[in-house]
Amino acid sequence: MTGRILLREETLEPSFVPDRLPHRERELALLRERFSHAALAGRSWSQLLTGGIGSGKTALAGRLARELDSPRQGGLRTLYVNCWRRNNDRAVLLELLKAVGFPLPDRGYSLSEMVDSLEAGLRKMDQPALLVLDEVTSLLRQGSKLIYLLTRGPEVGLGRVSLLLIAPQDVLPLLDAASRSGFGVTHRLHLPAYSWEELADILEARAAVALRPGTCSREVAEQVARVAAPQSDARLAVELLLGAATRAEQRGAEEIAADDVRYSKASLYPTFTEGRLEGLPPHSLLVLLALARTLKGPGSWVGVDRVRQAYASVAEEFSTEPQSRVTFWRTVKGLEREGLISLEPSGPGKAARVSQDEMPVSLLEMVLQERLGKARRAKP
Numbered sequence: 164m165t166g167r168i169l170l171r172e173e174t175l176e177p178s179f180v181p182d183r184l185p186h187r188e189r190e191l192a193l194l195r196e197r198f199s200h201a202a203l204a205g206r207s208w209s210q211l212l213t214g215g216i217g218s219g220k221t222a223l224a225g226r227l228a229r230e231l232d233s234p235r236q237g238g239l240r241t242l243y244v245n246c247w248r249r250n251n252d253r254a255v256l257l258e259l260l261k262a263v264g265f266p267l268p269d270r271g272y273s274l275s276e277m278v279d280s281l282e283a284g285l286r287k288m289d290q291p292a293l294l295v296l297d298e299v300t301s302l303l304r305q306g307s308k309l310i311y312l313l314t315r316g317p318e319v320g321l322g323r324v325s326l327l328l329i330a331p332q333d334v335l336p337l338l339d340a341a342s343r344s345g346f347g348v349t350h351r352l353h354l355p356a357y358s359w360e361e362l363a364d365i366l367e368a369r370a371a372v373a374l375r376p377g378t379c380s381r382e383v384a385e386q387v388a389r390v391a392a393p394q395s396d397a398r399l400a401v402e403l404l405l406g407a408a409t410r411a412e413q414r415g416a417e418e419i420a421a422d423d424v425r426y427s428k429a430s431l432y433p434t435f436t437e438g439r440l441e442g443l444p445p446h447s448l449l450v451l452l453a454l455a456r457t458l459k460g461p462g463s464w465v466g467v468d469r470v471r472q473a474y475a476s477v478a479e480e481f482s483t484e485p486q487s488r489v490t491f492w493r494t495v496k497g498l499e500r501e502g503l504i505s506l507e508p509s510g511p512g513k514a515a516r517v518s519q520d521e522m523p524v525s526l527l528e529m530v531l532q533e534r535l536g537k538a539r540r541a542k543p
């Protein structure tokens with residue numbers, strides 16, 4: 164039985180390569196053009212792809228592999244190796260040999276025998292090869308000879324192999340001069356960090372594949388994007404979406420609500436410990452409590468004026484004189500600086516709004532009430 168919300172949960176798993184990669188279409192077209200142009204002309208192409216964590220490097224390589232496999236695009240067959248834990252030439256070669264269908268036991272063969280086998284394997288393939296070496300930094304740090312051999316494919320008898328190296332930062336300084344010469348400006352591509360709007364578009368595209376239509380509003384996508392935006396990490400964004408969808412489904416809801424996102428964030432990143440509330444002055448706690456109460460509705464934002472009204476009655480509840488408008492505003496700004504809330508300033512025809520994505524509001528409310536209640540009881 165499929166769930167009410169998660170129709171294709173597996174498409175939110177990290178290994179799934181989506182068909183659509185919003186905000187990476189231009190990069191995909193560029194890479195496809197470079198590799199297929201070379202392949203159709205009987206040449207190979209070497210490329211370095213860099214970008215931050217979760218910027219879509221591996222996903223882009225996966226999509227590229229699919230497209231280049233067609234005869235019209237040069238009919239390249241991709242052999243993919245993640246070098247993160249295979250940070251020496253032997254380990255990477257063993258993987259490549261498996262991929263070309265010439266597996267060798269990991270003992271008893273010299274590097275050059277292994278390269279010979281790779282050569283034989285590549286020759287037997289009826290397609291030109293594209294070797295994707297992902298997370299290649301530590302391999303290069305070890306002083307890899309393999310990269311040199313691969314960039315010199317035709318001269319060393321390896322034939323026509325195209326190469327895609329993937330790393331978070333520029334690794335060319337780690338290459339020897341001869342290999343580096345194959346990576347001129349057109350052979351390097353850096354993926355810029357995703358903005359939060361871009362992350363929201365990505366989440367909408369992922370939700371369209373994985374979730375029942377109408378269960379993830381744009382507002383929810385934007386809320387998740389906001390949480391992931393400081394890191395610009397699409398992996399984190401997708402993981403948060405999966406967490407929120409799972410939680411919404413578990414509570415039998417028809418769609419994902421703002422609080423499901425907060426739950427998801429709190430369970431992935433239990434950073435909002437009570438400790439963070441400890442140093443806060445009493446009025447900050449009162450404002451947070453007012454915010455938690457006003458955020459109980461469906462949306463992820465609430466107007467500052469509504470929070471201020473709620474704050475006045477919360478202050479009364481705890482027998483405290485409410486602060487003036489100016490001081491209240493200063494307290495809100497202080498909470499924003501602490502990273503406890505997000506503040507969207509007013510614009511033309513738009514009032515200022517606040518949100519709190521760190522913690523489920525009911526939990527926040529409970530913790531604050533307890534803390535404020537204790538403080539009141541402690542008063543002489």
Ligand SMILES: Nc1ncnc2c1ncn2[C@@H]1O[C@H](COP(=O)(O)OP(=O)(O)OP(=O)(O)O)[C@@H](O)[C@H]1O
Pocket residue numbers: 176177178179180181183184185186187214215216217218219220221222223331365368369397398399401
């Ligand atoms: N433009 C996009 N559209 C849809 N999904 C995306 C997009 N970019 C990234 N993703 C998804 O976000 C997750 C992280 O992307 P990916 O694994 O490609 O990042 P990466 O740059 O390789 O990160 P790392 O350096 O940590 O390996 C994956 O699940 C991927 O499918």
Ligand SMILES: [Mg+2]
Pocket residue numbers: 220221222297
């Ligand atoms: Mg990756």
